[in-house]
Amino acid sequence: MICIILVAGHGILLEKEIKKDSSGRYTNLQGVPKALLPGVGGRKILTFWWDALNTRQLFSDVYLVTNADKYKHFERWATAHDFPVENIVNDGSTTFETRLGSVADFELVLRNKRVNDDVMVVAGDMLFQDQKFDLSQVLDYFKLKDGELAIYYEMEPSERTESRGIVEVEKTTNRISRFLEKPAPDQTSSRLASVVFYCFRRKTLETIPQFLAQHPDVNSRVFGQYLSWLVNETDLPVYGMKLPTGFQLIGQVGLADYEKWLSFFSSKQYEQAARKVITARAYARIGLIGNPSDGFYGKTISMTIANFWAEVTISESERVVLTPNPLCDPTQFGSLSDLHCQSRKEGYLGGLRLLQATCKKFYQYCSTRGIALAKRNFTLKYDTNIPRQVGLAGSSAIVTATLKCLMQFFNLTDKDLPKPIQPQFILDVEQEELFITAGLQDRVAQVYEGLVYMDFSKNIMEAEGHGRYERLDLSRAPTLWLAYLSDPSDSGRFHSNVRQRFDNGDEEVLEAMKTFADFTDEARVSLETGDAGKLAELMNMNFDLRRKIYGDAAVGRKNLQMVDIARQHGSAVKFCGSGGAVVGLCSDPNNLIQMKRQLQEEGFVVCDIIPYSSTPADNNGTVLLPGNKAKIHGNKHQ
Numbered sequence: 001m002i003c004i005i006l007v008a009g010h011g012i013l014l015e016k017e018i019k020k021d022s023s024g025r026y027t028n029l030q031g032v033p034k035a036l037l038p039g040v041g042g043r044k045i046l047t048f049w050w051d052a053l054n055t056r057q058l059f060s061d062v063y064l065v066t067n068a069d070k071y072k073h074f075e076r077w078a079t080a081h082d083f084p085v086e087n088i089v090n091d092g093s094t095t096f097e098t099r100l101g102s103v104a105d106f107e108l109v110l111r112n113k114r115v116n117d118d119v120m121v122v123a124g125d126m127l128f129q130d131q132k133f134d135l136s137q138v139l140d141y142f143k144l145k146d147g148e149l150a151i152y153y154e155m156e157p158s159e160r161t162e163s164r165g166i167v168e169v170e171k172t173t174n175r176i177s178r179f180l181e182k183p184a185p186d187q188t189s190s191r192l193a194s195v196v197f198y199c200f201r202r203k204t205l206e207t208i209p210q211f212l213a214q215h216p217d218v219n220s221r222v223f224g225q226y227l228s229w230l231v232n233e234t235d236l237p238v239y240g241m242k243l244p245t246g247f248q249l250i251g252q253v254g255l256a257d258y259e260k261w262l263s264f265f266s267s268k269q270y271e272q273a274a275r276k277v278i279t280a281r282a283y284a285r286i287g288l289i290g291n292p293s294d295g296f297y298g299k300t301i302s303m304t305i306a307n308f309w310a311e312v313t314i315s316e317s318e319r320v321v322l323t324p325n326p327l328c329d330p331t332q333f334g335s336l337s338d339l340h341c342q343s344r345k346e347g348y349l350g351g352l353r354l355l356q357a358t359c360k361k362f363y364q365y366c367s368t369r370g371i372a373l374a375k376r377n378f379t380l381k382y383d384t385n386i387p388r389q390v391g392l393a394g395s396s397a398i399v400t401a402t403l404k405c406l407m408q409f410f411n412l413t414d415k416d417l418p419k420p421i422q423p424q425f426i427l428d429v430e431q432e433e434l435f436i437t438a439g440l441q442d443r444v445a446q447v448y449e450g451l452v453y454m455d456f457s458k459n460i461m462e463a464e465g466h467g468r469y470e471r472l473d474l475s476r477a478p479t480l481w482l483a484y485l486s487d488p489s490d491s492g493r494f495h496s497n498v499r500q501r502f503d504n505g506d507e508e509v510l511e512a513m514k515t516f517a518d519f520t521d522e523a524r525v526s527l528e529t530g531d532a533g534k535l536a537e538l539m540n541m542n543f544d545l546r547r548k549i550y551g552d553a554a555v556g557r558k559n560l561q562m563v564d565i566a567r568q569h570g571s572a573v574k575f576c577g578s579g580g581a582v583v584g585l586c587s588d589p590n591n592l593i594q595m596k597r598q599l600q601e602e603g604f605v606v607c608d609i610i611p612y613s614s615t616p617a618d619n620n621g622t623v624l625l626p627g628n629k630a631k632i633h634g635n636k637h638q
Helices: 012-020 045-053 071-080 102-112 135-144 202-214 223-233 255-274 336-346 352-368 394-409 422-434 441-448 458-464 491-495 498-503 507-529 532-550 557-568 589-601
Strands: 002-007 061-066 088-090 119-123 126-128 148-154 165-169 176-181 192-200 238-242 247-249 277-289 299-316 378-384 451-455 468-472 481-484 572-575 581-585 605-608 612-615 618-623
Touching: 002 045, 002 102, 045 071, 045 126, 061 071, 061 102, 071 088, 088 102, 102 119, 102 202, 102 223, 119 135, 126 192, 135 148, 135 192, 135 238, 135 352, 148 165, 165 223, 176 223, 176 238, 192 202, 192 223, 192 238, 202 223, 223 238, 277 394, 277 441, 277 507, 277 532, 277 572, 277 581, 299 394, 299 441, 299 507, 299 612, 352 378, 352 394, 352 422, 378 394, 394 422, 394 441, 422 441, 441 451, 441 468, 451 507, 468 507, 481 589, 498 507, 507 532, 532 557, 532 572, 532 581, 557 572, 557 581, 557 589, 589 605
Parallel strands: 002 061, 002 119, 061 088, 148 238
Antiparallel strands: 119 192, 126 247, 148 192, 165 176, 165 192, 277 299, 299 378, 299 451, 451 468, 481 581, 481 605, 572 581, 612 618
16 A cells, blocks of 8 residues: 655745744744644654654555655655655645645656555644554555545534534444535534545546546645545545544644644643543442343343442553453462362453453454544553342443443543443443353443333334433432342353243243333333332232243242242342342331341341432432432441
8 A cells, every 4th residue: 555645735824924923933943844843742743644654564655745845845854754755756836826736746646656556645734633543443444445535533622614624424334425625514513524634445546637627726626625526426435434633734724723733732642641540430230120131122120239339440551451350360379279269159250351352342343433543552450349140240340341441541432432332332242252141231221320221122122223221210219128149150040041932932931021021111100100019019020920931940049048038028029130139129127127137147148229320410420319218228238
């Protein structure tokens, strides 16, 4: 592949204002071409581009096209930066009035150097915010798509669409559906700005002479007009790729704008450097009603709880490092007996694999969705207090927290990875990478947080690619308790053969999943009307139906014991997830005390549930007391 750098423009406004500046700060820059002015950190703008292009031998040749007036400046720069002087093409123009236009300059290089290859073209006088973006990702994505590629970025709030080429991008394919050259705000809602940074297939270069023939006016011979022509007037597919950095051409800006953008990008770089450590949490969840129908086109209501959490921390480092957790990923033991005990209880699969799988899937997602990531390495570490293998969504909590860290570290937003899609991403990490049997419920609850109603109906899932998720009023939730096994077995075993029966069209299972969904809709009404009695009845019915279709052997003896004790004391009770923990609703305080005592005496761990919800006003999350009560039973393990 060939790269062509465009630096043939005549920046008369900026050059004149630098010459007239009386402060003395720019005396040494008088007559200097725009591309050789200082960028972020004081290095020449063109040098930043050459450093990015001249790594890993991405291109067989790099050419630079300039004008006759500034040729000597670039010749001197080339000898100082190991750029081949013979690869500089002189377009012969000496004034703004005699300029050729960027597309004509591009065509000159194609003819002069007899280019017969795919080409990347960039504007060498373009400031950019983050010098760590990875060009190899751009080339990989270009090769993935059968079309041209245009780089774009998300505009800052202060930027105006009238100063940019704006693209409208199809969400599923990333194909650019419209290209608008400097549109008014009422012409498009898009804030995606295209810059002079494109990849063209060899066969598409044949359209350049055709475009120039149709656009004899030099004012039209610019790449914004060429891309607009390609997208809007030809059948050639042009795709978009987002870079995690802002760009600013300084071609026709004045000194004040040059100073403004230089200061702005410098401050952004400082802010990024100052944000050395990012920490994110995801919380355990309880399935209040409807589970396990989330994996069978059903409906559920779940709630995140503040009692248990997974926390992931990311910080910039020289290499990508995944740090084992000493409790969850032990590599040293006090004795062989200690190793045996830990392995028997915890198994061999700690959280490190979850970090690694999430990172792999994150890079894969960005690569296939046209999102280029900065070349920034990092160290990830995690901690969690979620009990293992009791169905409280401990694995998905680690994946969710890791995803939050990665998105923030690489400056991705919900526009890049939409919130309704995030639960499926998390599920794919576990199912496709680690072969963990699971449904969407846990991931939806941990992404949305709080009390969440979820509809996974087949028609919705197939039409929208995800379910419909709605946060309910958490203050409506009654006081709940939680009990779990102190020495659990793998919760994945409890799924039994129900999946196979469902896939085979077993009428009993199909009807059960429909009934679980009906329970969920009834429970929502109960929550909204404050009918705790009806909710308790539905919780019991949910467990009984689950027991019926899964069977006692799959449910497990210890799980049945927790349920029996709870019901002996008049408490409603059901599985939190796939087994190993139960959630209960007991209206009688005296019975609740006696029930807790008996559960503890049988070796189960019991605690009062503390609901958790985050709000836009409180990014760290808010712990809400259920039922608008002045206090709850407590927040310590009993």
